[in-house]
Amino acid sequence: MPVCQRCQAQIPQDEARELRGQVLCEDCYMDALSPARTCDPWATYTASRLGSQELSPVQEKILAEIDRRGAATAEELMAAAGIDARELERQIAALRHMELVRAAPALGGGKVFRRFHDRPEAAA
Ligand SMILES: [Zn+2]
Known part of the structure; x- marks a missing residue:
């Protein structure tokens, strides 16, 4: 047998x-x-999520605006993404968590948003 x-x-x-x-x-x-x-389909799912940080269309617009300007104010980002201040705050928090965006002091007061790993122009 x-x-x-x-x-x-x-x-x-x-x-x-x-x-x-x-x-x-x-x-x-x-x-x-x-x-x-x-x-395990769940393990595969989370692994692929982490591998390619998926951005929402709004988050992509915010990043594109920052990339275009180097540093963008809240007003500029709200206009570019078509969202209000409250929603912007939410999106910035998410992007900061992903280490994509950070707030920086603006030259004339207030703050601007930059790419997370963007170094402020130290010499300027
Ligand atoms: Zn067997």
């Missing part, structure tokens, strides 16, 4: 299956054919 090479169970001759050169019992054969059962 053949023996399953995975679970070592003895297999009745007519239930033996062969997969990639291995003799398997019916259960192990089905298992081997559906690898989706053993992989």
Whole structure:
């Protein structure tokens, strides 16, 4: 009687299956054919989320405006993204958390928003 090479169970001759050169019992054969059962879809999902920080369209507009200007005021970002001050605050908090944007003091007072890793012009 053949023996399953995975679970070592003895297999009745007519239930033996062969997969990639291995003799398997019916259960192990089905298992081997559906690898989706053993992989964790949630783990894959979170891993891919972290890998490519997905930005909302509004966040992309904010970043684009900052990139265009180097440093943008809240008013400029609100106008560019079409959002109000409250929403901007929310978006900036998210972007800061992703280390994409930070607030910096503006030359004439108030504050501007810059890219997180952008160094202020120290010599200027
Ligand atoms: Zn088996």
